[in-house]
Amino acid sequence: MTAAPADLLIDRPATADGAALWRLAKDSKTLDLNSSYSYLLWCRDFAGTSAVARGADGTPVGFITGYVRPDRPDTLLVWQVAVDSAHRGHGIAAALLDGLTARLAESGVTRIETTITPGNTASERLFTSYAERHGAHLTREVLFPAELFPDGPHDSEVLYRIGPPAESHAH
Structure with missing residues (x-):
């Protein structure tokens, strides 16, 4: 893994970051673009339960959105991961995931779930x-087969x- 840039700050997103994340x-x-x-x-x-990577000027250059599953309080569901195209290949997504899970480990989160469509090699690798x-x-395992989606292919x-x-097996 390539180390993330030294001037990168992994932070919690603020409401003002919503437009940049979109x-x-x-x-x-x-x-899949949400509203x-x-x-x-x-x-x-x-x-x-989310994280944003900020460049030197404070602008978000990547994010992870997630939530703790209500019926599994030890499990973070990672909803989306994105990194600005100009900043890809520098380990930002991995730094976001490591930083977020380290933060959430303090509150008992020890597992991650995410869904990935076949062929999304960047997410598969991450x-x-x-x-x-x-x-x-x-x-x-397949969670949602293609035929469950009502809005087209x-x-x-x-x-x-x-x-x-x-490291959590010792507890």
Whole structure:
């Protein structure tokens, strides 16, 4: 993994970051784009389980949105990950994921779930390498088959379950 730039700050998103997160998701060309309103709400209501990477000027250059599953308080569901195209390839997504999970480990989160469409190799690599770095078990299974999506063609969503990390086995 390439080290993230030294001037990068991993932070909690603020409501004012909602527009930037929406633009990053839109520009990613791979994420399902939610309404701009939803990104504003996410930055307000789920800031504690999300992270933003800020460049030297404080502008968001990447983000992870997530939430703790209500019926599994030890599990973070990662909703979306995006990094600005000009900043890709520098380990920002991995730094975001490591920083967010380290922060949430303090409140008992030891597992991650996310869904990835087949062929999204960047996300597949991000989460596979996270599991390897942390010595965590990784399983995959189809969570939502393509035919469940009512709004036209959509690939199946494969559920990745990761955890717990090796360091939490001692507890």
